[in-house]
Amino acid sequence: MSSPATLADLAVGERAVIESVTAPRPLAVRLMELGLVGGTEVVVKRRAPLGDPLELELRSYALSIRREEARCVRVKRERP
Amino acid sequence: MRTVLFAGNPNAGKTTLFNLVTGARAKVGNYPGITVDKTSAKLRLPSGAQCVVIDLPGSYSLTARSSEERLAIDSLLARGAGAASAVVVVVDATTLARGLYFASQILETGLPAVIALTMTDEAKKAGLEIDHAELAQRLGCPVIPLVATRGEGKAELLRALDQALERGVAPKAAPPRLDEPTSLDLAAVERELVSADLGATDTSAAKRKLRLRAEWAILSLGGDELEGVPERVRETVYARRSAAAGARRDLDAELVTARYRHVDALLAGLLSQRPTAVKSRSTRIDDVLVHPLWGLLVFAAVMFVVFQALFAWAEPLVGLIEGAVDAVKGAAKSSLPEGPFTDLVTDGIIAGVGNVVVFVPQIAILFVFITLLEDSGYLARVAFVIDRVMAKVGLNGRAFVPLLSGFACAIPAVMATRTIESRRDRLLTMLVVPLSSCSARLPVYVLMTSVVFDPEQKVGGVLAVGALVLFAMYTLSVVAALGVAFVLGRTVLKGPRPTLVLELPPYRMPRAVNIARAVASRVRRFLVDAGTVILALTIVLWALLNYPKDPVTEARFDERRAAAQTEPDEGAKAEALAALEAEQAGERLRSSAAGRVGQVFEPALEPLGFDWKIGVGLIGAFAAREVFVSTLGLVYDVSDATEETAGLHAQMREAKRADGTRVFTPLTGVALMVFFVLACQCMSTLAVVRRESASWRWPAFLFAYMTALAYVATLATYQIGRALGLGVGG
Numbered sequence: 001m002s003s004p005a006t007l008a009d010l011a012v013g014e015r016a017v018i019e020s021v022t023a024p025r026p027l028a029v030r031l032m033e034l035g036l037v038g039g040t041e042v043v044v045k046r047r048a049p050l051g052d053p054l055e056l057e058l059r060s061y062a063l064s065i066r067r068e069e070a071r072c073v074r075v076k077r078e079r080p
Numbered sequence: 081m082r083t084v085l086f087a088g089n090p091n092a093g094k095t096t097l098f099n100l101v102t103g104a105r106a107k108v109g110n111y112p113g114i115t116v117d118k119t120s121a122k123l124r125l126p127s128g129a130q131c132v133v134i135d136l137p138g139s140y141s142l143t144a145r146s147s148e149e150r151l152a153i154d155s156l157l158a159r160g161a162g163a164a165s166a167v168v169v170v171v172d173a174t175t176l177a178r179g180l181y182f183a184s185q186i187l188e189t190g191l192p193a194v195i196a197l198t199m200t201d202e203a204k205k206a207g208l209e210i211d212h213a214e215l216a217q218r219l220g221c222p223v224i225p226l227v228a229t230r231g232e233g234k235a236e237l238l239r240a241l242d243q244a245l246e247r248g249v250a251p252k253a254a255p256p257r258l259d260e261p262t263s264l265d266l267a268a269v270e271r272e273l274v275s276a277d278l279g280a281t282d283t284s285a286a287k288r289k290l291r292l293r294a295e296w297a298i299l300s301l302g303g304d305e306l307e308g309v310p311e312r313v314r315e316t317v318y319a320r321r322s323a324a325a326g327a328r329r330d331l332d333a334e335l336v337t338a339r340y341r342h343v344d345a346l347l348a349g350l351l352s353q354r355p356t357a358v359k360s361r362s363t364r365i366d367d368v369l370v371h372p373l374w375g376l377l378v379f380a381a382v383m384f385v386v387f388q389a390l391f392a393w394a395e396p397l398v399g400l401i402e403g404a405v406d407a408v409k410g411a412a413k414s415s416l417p418e419g420p421f422t423d424l425v426t427d428g429i430i431a432g433v434g435n436v437v438v439f440v441p442q443i444a445i446l447f448v449f450i451t452l453l454e455d456s457g458y459l460a461r462v463a464f465v466i467d468r469v470m471a472k473v474g475l476n477g478r479a480f481v482p483l484l485s486g487f488a489c490a491i492p493a494v495m496a497t498r499t500i501e502s503r504r505d506r507l508l509t510m511l512v513v514p515l516s517s518c519s520a521r522l523p524v525y526v527l528m529t530s531v532v533f534d535p536e537q538k539v540g541g542v543l544a545v546g547a548l549v550l551f552a553m554y555t556l557s558v559v560a561a562l563g564v565a566f567v568l569g570r571t572v573l574k575g576p577r578p579t580l581v582l583e584l585p586p587y588r589m590p591r592a593v594n595i596a597r598a599v600a601s602r603v604r605r606f607l608v609d610a611g612t613v614i615l616a617l618t619i620v621l622w623a624l625l626n627y628p629k630d631p632v633t634e635a636r637f638d639e640r641r642a643a644a645q646t647e648p649d650e651g652a653k654a655e656a657l658a659a660l661e662a663e664q665a666g667e668r669l670r671s672s673a674a675g676r677v678g679q680v681f682e683p684a685l686e687p688l689g690f691d692w693k694i695g696v697g698l699i700g701a702f703a704a705r706e707v708f709v710s711t712l713g714l715v716y717d718v719s720d721a722t723e724e725t726a727g728l729h730a731q732m733r734e735a736k737r738a739d740g741t742r743v744f745t746p747l748t749g750v751a752l753m754v755f756f757v758l759a760c761q762c763m764s765t766l767a768v769v770r771r772e773s774a775s776w777r778w779p780a781f782l783f784a785y786m787t788a789l790a791y792v793a794t795l796a797t798y799q800i801g802r803a804l805g806l807g808v809g810g
Contacts, residue, residue, distance in 0.1 A: 025302055026303050027576070030140075031581065034140060037340045038333070039337075046370065048467065049373075049376050049465055050468040051468060052471070055366075055370075061583065062583070066471065066580050069580070
């Protein structure tokens with residue numbers, strides 16, 4: 001059973017599929033153009049040593065965004 | 081001559097490929113009006129045809145919010161005389177989908193294009209096979225696999241470029257498929273563009289270009305800083321977007337998703353990924369380098385080495401340059417006849433050139449490190465590790481290296497803000513870097529501590545006063561820099577909520593040739609752009625500190641010198657002449673424009689505990705902070721003063737105000753140091769901020785706010801100290 005969640009809710013190592021980006025405009029366009037579009041698989045690879053930002057892996061590259069931005073990305077958890 | 085553009089994602093190996101193709105002939109300039117480097121070079125193709133290649137700034141798409149980001153679209157969609165003849169699209173084979181998102185947009189501009197597929201060796205190692213022949217078929221343009229670091233594929237790329245230029249045909253790329261109602265929104269914007277004369281529908285290539293422009297307008301407009309977009313186009317975009325939102329649609333998402341679908345379809349069946357059980361090399365490196373504990377230790381160690389290099393390694397080189405400048409000055413003085421012209425040459429021009437060249441070692445060292453960190457991939461990790469701290473004051477992790485470097489010298493540090501992507505974050509960092517207590521402030525702290533305290537004296541039996549004072553000044557500097565960043569980010573540079581969107585590229589081996597080029601181009605740009613301003617300001621300041629000369633005083637000194645010449649004892653004669661020289665220099669300074677300004681401003685300086693002599697010192701310090709010490713030496717008639725000169729210490733300790741009290745009480749000393757921490761006492765900083773922000777507006781603002789801040793803080797220090805009776809006695 002998958003629950004509504006954002007990227008910020010995922011544990012390190014957890015996989016999910018992106019549903020939509022709800023960030024305010026310039027940021028949303030930027031995130032989407034970097035590949036965070038609906039249907040894309042993403043995994044939270046790690047957190048920075050001080051806890052924030054996050055490192056994501058998607059479309060075979062590594063992207064770092066802050067938890068605050070991650071909260072604006074709705075995802076569907078993948079069953080392990 | 082025909083122009084060829086190089087475009088692609090950041091970290092796609094674009095610069096390495098550019099260097100490989102053009103050899104050592106690149107020229108770095110600035111795009112008119114903005115602070116983006118324009119690297120261009122002439123290139124002779126195998127057919128013998130000549131062209132100019134321009135390396136566009138790395139970008140993830142054509143979308144733009146500022147005029148800097150708009151460069152790519154302007155270059156790619158230009159019409160008429162400024163139009164390019166072809167484009168080389170650099171795509172990293174390991175991040176193919178993201179690269180093709182941008183590449184597919186570029187292909188729709190209709191420019192003859194060649195796709196350069198870089199990092200194919202890395203892709204292979206990761207178990208990724210790409211059918212590039214089929215990809216070329218689907219994209220309608222040649223795809224050349226390369227390993228730029230080994231030069232593989234260069235000949236093929238040049239041949240393909242030759243053919244593309246010769247044929248001059250648009251790639252046969254079909255645009256992404258859009259369904260209703262998205263296609264209707266796009267069509268409405270297209271119609272508006274046509275009526276604003278920004279597009280045509282006469283050929284299929286023109287139609288594709290128009291469609292791309294409409295997509296660009298929808299994704300870029302709104303909350304942007306773009307100029308010259310017709311108002312009607314804006315209105316149409318806004319109306320369509322909000323109508324879509326009203327129908328619970330997201331127009332932006334529809335367009336971006338459609339293009340990613342298009343890219344995924346282009347790639348369908350072309351990639352075969354051999355499953356690799358082992359973690360990638362970069363992941364394994366990151367397991368250590370951004371580990372919660374080891375990561376922080378590595379970070380601290382790397383930053384320590386950078387700082388140590390700037391602080392200590394540059395020192396001998398700076399000493400050499402200063403020695404050479406003095407030698408040239410001496411040679412000029414002895415070979416030219418005495419007079420105002422010689423003074424201009426030696427103390428104005430030669431000293432000015434020295435003031436410029438003296439920064440080169442630190443700039444070169446810092447950029448060796450920055451390029452090394454950037455090319456290896458660690459610079460992005462620096463930002464990743466420290467972002468949380470920087471976020472608290474509204475900066476992002478990329479601001480850390482410039483701020484740290486500022487403790488050695490603001491000049492290379494301001495130049496290092498180039499690694500910050502967003503213009504707002506870059507400006508904000510540039511405006512607070514000069515608050516980092518640079519090494520040129522040290523002599524002032526040392527001098528003042530020696531004059532007003534006994535630096536060896538222990539506080540509480542442990543801490544030396546000197547160390548305590550230094551610690552206090554550096555703390556003040558850090559607090560001020562972070563505090564000002566916090567305030568400016570919410571006022572003057574208020575913008576959308578600052579964010580961090582940072583690609584963490586794979587670790588790669590840096591290449592010496594790239595580092596050498598980056599350092600050489602930085603140094604050259606500094607010498608040409610900032611250097612000329614620093615030289616001019618040095619000459620102006622020299623004139624202010626030396627003119628006008630009072631003929632009566634000059635004549636009196638000539639007489640006294642003549643009298644001293646008659647002294648029979650050689651030793652006594654030399655001593656008398658030296659004393660006269662020092663006294664005359666002091667007299668000249670007092671009657672100079674700067675001296676008079678100091679005296680005029682005395683009422684404003686008095687509440688700070690300063691007298692006009694300190695005021696003159698502050699004006700002199702504008703050339704370079706350490707000059708404060710030698711200028712004070714001049715006002716106090718002490719020749720060749722340094723911060724260690726006992727004679728200067730004694731003179732300053734004995735200096736009295738009109739009411740007979742000491743000028744340099746411990747409180748004045750502390751007040752003066754506070755002033756030096758906060759004031760923008762450095763014209764070279766202003767020159768380099770002008771260069772990096774491409775306007776005089778920001779250096780003017782920088783100077784104004786730092787001076788105001790310094791004045792208020794010094795006033796508070798002195799007045800509160802006096803009210804409490806602290807450090808006024810003795």
